[in-house]
Amino acid sequence: MTHSPAGRLQGLFEGRRLTPTQRRIAHCMVRHADEVPFLSSVELAELAGVSQPSVTRFAVALGFDGYPALRRDLRERVPAAPAAAAEANGYQQAVEGEIANLRRLADFLADPGPLERAGRLLAGSRPLPVLGLRAAAAQARGFAYFAAKVHPDVRLLDEGGTMLVDRIDAARLAGASALLCFALPRHPREVVEALAYARERGLRVVTVADSAFAPVAAESDVLVPGAVGTGLAFDTACAPMLLGRVLLEAMCDALPDAQARLERFDARAADRGLFAE
Known part of the structure; x- marks a missing residue:
């Protein structure tokens, strides 16, 4: 490649x-x-x-x-x-920037080892805390929503404050062995401190971040990078979002009953008429 x-x-x-x-x-x-x-x-x-x-x-x-x-x-x-054939406008440049970020992600995924290792760590944690604050809260929530369909106990940590350490403690006492963190710019100091605390408590930390040089890198056991786009007034995060789904796939591969859980969910959803299509 x-x-x-x-x-x-x-x-x-x-x-x-x-x-x-x-x-x-x-x-x-x-x-x-x-x-x-x-x-x-x-x-x-x-x-x-x-x-x-x-x-x-x-x-x-x-x-x-x-x-x-x-x-x-x-x-x-x-x-x-x-040189580009024609000058693109700002909106087009933002899209091209995200396409470039996705190409970098494809290059990174040429070696599936880090993702497979991360998937095994997440699959083996009961419960599985998923942390994401501020700009990364949406990524954490999206992962937790889908992960709950295949993992028996997913705990979303998307609010900071004094309760965050309490919730990390509660997850650890309940048997958690790993924590997944989504960390995007600008990086809240609270996230770095929370990861340091989680590791002190014996949790292995898997982090999806915008760069291998992000402030959270020193507090991560496995870090998988997905660059953010900076061409608009607010960062865009297509690569981190896709990386979250890829990581979810790796976790499913490590969960022996993932497919059975999905089939049970689909059956219950059909019985309830949950979806319009």
């Missing part, structure tokens, strides 16, 4: 221990993979919102003599893209 520019860049950062500032630069580079190889260190610093010396230190941390050497490597990894 041909990897996208972002996928090629991702390989440069894998296995590296990066500081928060360096993760921010790496995240910026992945999101702007097509243009980054042709930016100066000053331009990249401005794009990432960091200082120019931080970009230089970042290049050295990756094993290069300096930023010029890193840029030469980037140009080999990410060839220049052909």
